[in-house]
Amino acid sequence: MTKKIQSGSAYFITRDTETPRTHVLSIIVNNEPGVLARVIGLFSGRGYNIESLTVSETSHEKHLSRITIVSSGTMQVLDQIKKLLERSIPVHKVVDLTLLAEERGHDKPIERELALVKVAGLGNDRLEAMRLGDSFRASVIDASVEHVTFEITGKLTKIEQFIQIMKPLGLVEVCRTGVASMSRGKEGM
Amino acid sequence: MSKAVEMTGAEMVLQALRDNGVDTLFGYPGGAVLPIYDEIFQQDDVNHILVRHEQGAGHAAEGYARSTGKTGVMLVTSGPGATNAVTPLQDALMDSIPLVCLTGQVPSALIGSDAFQEADTVGITRPCTKHNWLVSDVNDLSRILHEAFYVANTGRPGPVLVDIPKDIQFSTGTYYPPEHFELKTYKPTLSGDADAIAAAIDLMAKAERPIFYTGGGVVNSGPDASRLLRELVELTGFPITSTLMGLGCYPASGDKWLGMLGMHGTYEANLAMHDCDVMINIGARFDDRITGRLDAFSPNSEKIHIDIDPSSINKTVQVDIPIVGDVTHVLEEMVRIWRSRKEKNDPKALKEWHARIDEWRARDCLSYTPSKDVIMPQYALERLQELTKDKDRYITTEVGQHQMWAAQYLKFEDPNRWMTSGGLGTMGYGLPAAFGVQIAHPKSLVIDVAGDASIQMCIQEMSAALQYNAPIKIFILNNQYMGMVRQWQQLLHGNRLSNTYTEAMPDFVKLAEAYGGTGIRCHKPEELDAAILKMIETDGPVIFDCRVANLANCFPMIPSGKAHNEMLLPDEATDEAIGSAIDDAGKKLV
Numbered sequence: 001m002t003k004k005i006q007s008g009s010a011y012f013i014t015r016d017t018e019t020p021r022t023h024v025l026s027i028i029v030n031n032e033p034g035v036l037a038r039v040i041g042l043f044s045g046r047g048y049n050i051e052s053l054t055v056s057e058t059s060h061e062k063h064l065s066r067i068t069i070v071s072s073g074t075m076q077v078l079d080q081i082k083k084l085l086e087r088s089i090p091v092h093k094v095v096d097l098t099l100l101a102e103e104r105g106h107d108k109p110i111e112r113e114l115a116l117v118k119v120a121g122l123g124n125d126r127l128e129a130m131r132l133g134d135s136f137r138a139s140v141i142d143a144s145v146e147h148v149t150f151e152i153t154g155k156l157t158k159i160e161q162f163i164q165i166m167k168p169l170g171l172v173e174v175c176r177t178g179v180a181s182m183s184r185g186k187e188g189m
Numbered sequence: 190m191s192k193a194v195e196m197t198g199a200e201m202v203l204q205a206l207r208d209n210g211v212d213t214l215f216g217y218p219g220g221a222v223l224p225i226y227d228e229i230f231q232q233d234d235v236n237h238i239l240v241r242h243e244q245g246a247g248h249a250a251e252g253y254a255r256s257t258g259k260t261g262v263m264l265v266t267s268g269p270g271a272t273n274a275v276t277p278l279q280d281a282l283m284d285s286i287p288l289v290c291l292t293g294q295v296p297s298a299l300i301g302s303d304a305f306q307e308a309d310t311v312g313i314t315r316p317c318t319k320h321n322w323l324v325s326d327v328n329d330l331s332r333i334l335h336e337a338f339y340v341a342n343t344g345r346p347g348p349v350l351v352d353i354p355k356d357i358q359f360s361t362g363t364y365y366p367p368e369h370f371e372l373k374t375y376k377p378t379l380s381g382d383a384d385a386i387a388a389a390i391d392l393m394a395k396a397e398r399p400i401f402y403t404g405g406g407v408v409n410s411g412p413d414a415s416r417l418l419r420e421l422v423e424l425t426g427f428p429i430t431s432t433l434m435g436l437g438c439y440p441a442s443g444d445k446w447l448g449m450l451g452m453h454g455t456y457e458a459n460l461a462m463h464d465c466d467v468m469i470n471i472g473a474r475f476d477d478r479i480t481g482r483l484d485a486f487s488p489n490s491e492k493i494h495i496d497i498d499p500s501s502i503n504k505t506v507q508v509d510i511p512i513v514g515d516v517t518h519v520l521e522e523m524v525r526i527w528r529s530r531k532e533k534n535d536p537k538a539l540k541e542w543h544a545r546i547d548e549w550r551a552r553d554c555l556s557y558t559p560s561k562d563v564i565m566p567q568y569a570l571e572r573l574q575e576l577t578k579d580k581d582r583y584i585t586t587e588v589g590q591h592q593m594w595a596a597q598y599l600k601f602e603d604p605n606r607w608m609t610s611g612g613l614g615t616m617g618y619g620l621p622a623a624f625g626v627q628i629a630h631p632k633s634l635v636i637d638v639a640g641d642a643s644i645q646m647c648i649q650e651m652s653a654a655l656q657y658n659a660p661i662k663i664f665i666l667n668n669q670y671m672g673m674v675r676q677w678q679q680l681l682h683g684n685r686l687s688n689t690y691t692e693a694m695p696d697f698v699k700l701a702e703a704y705g706g707t708g709i710r711c712h713k714p715e716e717l718d719a720a721i722l723k724m725i726e727t728d729g730p731v732i733f734d735c736r737v738a739n740l741a742n743c744f745p746m747i748p749s750g751k752a753h754n755e756m757l758l759p760d761e762a763t764d765e766a767i768g769s770a771i772d773d774a775g776k777k778l779v
Contacts, residue, residue, distance in 0.1 A: 034311060080503075083502075087499070
């Protein structure tokens with residue numbers, strides 16, 4: 001028997017006491033006009049969170065795109081999100097990668113993000129930034145005597161940490177791709 | 190069946206309608222759909238019904254669909270035509286009505302230029318359709334149209350929209366017939382999981398206080414679903430209640446019938462839901478009008494939920510045995526397994542359960558204080574029921590007190606006979622819906638039970654009713670208030686009746702006559718029967734202005750934020766009880 005948690009609707013008097021979880025959803029959709037709006041609209045229309053969003057075509061011949069969304073909510077909400085996405089006509093498949101990892105006995109799915117980080121500074125600050133960039137395995141993709149722009153790839157925590165460290169060294173701007181994610185092991189989604 | 194042939198986009202629209210079995214559509218012309226209207230003019234297979242407002246086209250198509258089981262079709266122009274269609278689209282989405290909406294769009298080259306009568310129709314209607322399409326190539330048009338019909342009327346039915354730019358309507362391309370289109374991504378589950386069905390039957394057979402809670406999904410599943418439901422109720426002997434949308438699937442004259450449940454449902458239905466030990470939800474969705482306060486909703490029952498839409502399962506109420514599938518398929522299995530099963534419920538327990546229900550029933554929750562001087566709205570509907578019950582009758586309603594009274598006092602023996610806006614609660618639904626029903630059933634008695642406020646929202650369709658000689662009967666319970674809103678102001682806002690009294694009411698009799706119909710007015714209880722009979726016997730559309738007690742309220746009622754066992758009954762609803770029925774937390778709810 002499932003545990004009875006009742007929530008949602010206008011009669012949402014008792015707040016869900018369950019702590020929200022953060023999950024990564026992988027969604028395969030037809031690459032057609034409006035498909036992203038359809039997926040995003042479902043989240044905004046029903047008040048669900050999007051913490052990160054990445055989308056790109058993954059199969060040109062089959063016109064398929066892969067959308068990766070990091071969302072948070074109670075298990076009931078996450079389950080509802082998955083079912084609503086599956087109900088959408090252009091959606092082929094929805095996989096909760098976090099849940100899948102748990103089922104397969106893995107800790108978490110593989111999660112990577114790429115960031116471009118621009119730091120402006122002179123002298124020691126600039127040298128320090130480059131030294132740190134080295135130790136984070138960030139590559140320098142643009143530079144002048146007054147600035148350096150890094151490309152850094154890795155887990156979210158690593159990128160967050162790198163950005164924090166760059167702040168006192170003259171951080172100008174950051175661009176992040178959002179999380180790309182895949183399950184561990186040889187099986188596909 | 191047609192072959193792949195060359196034709197214009199506008200011709201394709203008509204061919205696709207024919208190939209999908211459409212003989213009637215409701216619409217309103219405009220600049221961006223002129224090529225389609227030109228094709229309509231040059232053929233006789235598809236009958237176009239001209240409405241007076243695009244919202245009317247949508248509700249008429251909904252009424253047509255709900256009363257026939259077919260897909261409703263509407264055709265409107267770009268811009269304002271499309272935006273006026275939004276309300277019926279959302280209405281059809283909430284109530285799962287199959288509806289195909291065809292909209293014209295400005296020519297492809299002008300899209301995005303703020304052209305005359307341009308609107309981002311697919312953008313606006315994305316959240317209020319099951320799916321929508323903007324056609325960008327005439328060669329895709331036939332496929333999209335066939336897909337649109339397929340999506341609208343399979344799975345959980347709903348509205349779809351196809352936006353067709355004017356240049357596509359003019360250009361020539363290849364039309365493909367609707368050979369079975371398999372949408373790769375859309376495959377509704379029809380037959381329920383066998384293990385889940387077996388588990389459900391086990392649970393049902395051990396129940397001591399079971400109840401069937403049925404909804405609009407039974408109507409949508411087709412007439413077989415209602416037949417099987419009646420069979421299952423007969424076999425099991427369980428009591429049955431239904432949501433507003435499901436009225437008629439089990440006959441109101443049936444001995445297991447408890448009446449409607451929910452906010453304005455009967456005492457016996459709501460208490461049985463609260464106290465049951467096994468709840469069998471068939472094609473209903475635990476709507477907030479049904480459940481009341483969720484954490485006190487049927488606290489001690491194990492719940493079975495049959496629904497074709499997986500996202501309805503565990504949405505608001507956690508269930509123990511979910512069965513995703515079509516009601517007809519699942520009920521067929523249930524009836525079969527139940528018949529072959531040896532061990533059944535303890536007859537003593539069932540008998541006790543029915544005895545308890547009879548005690549609740551004896552409370553007579555729909556009683557009201559009769560009056561010799563004024564027509565009580567409840568009395569008006571009792572007489573309407575009595576004088577029309579043997580007719581081939583269809584009822585539609587607007588939204589408000591009259592709608593709830595109609596659900597309480599009119600008795601439905603069959604599905605598809607009751608058309609009302611349940612989920613969205615659209616005032617203005619009833620008249621155009623009645624028109625759509627009458628177009629589908631020209632010989633039947635079609636009555637729109639209306640309120641004096643709601644009826645004025647789509648009154649213009651009287652003109653359409655006259656044009657097509659659709660003899661709809663509009664029965665207005667006229668209390669000169671927006672009654673339900675007023676009732677809530679009494680409950681929630683210290684009886685401060687902000688903007689709910691209609692200061693300038695039209696003369697409904699003259700209004701009927703202005704449109705070319707017949708107007709009847711009745712003030713007195715003793716004249717009511719004769720007036721109703723006159724309405725029924727009158728040829729052509731009638732507006733019946735039934736002047737009822739102005740301040741009557743709709744009971745029983747589960748006040749906001751309360752549980753099923755905290756109902757407010759009519760004889761307990763003193764002014765004081767009404768004023769204090771809802772606490773502060775409840776006042777924030779809808």
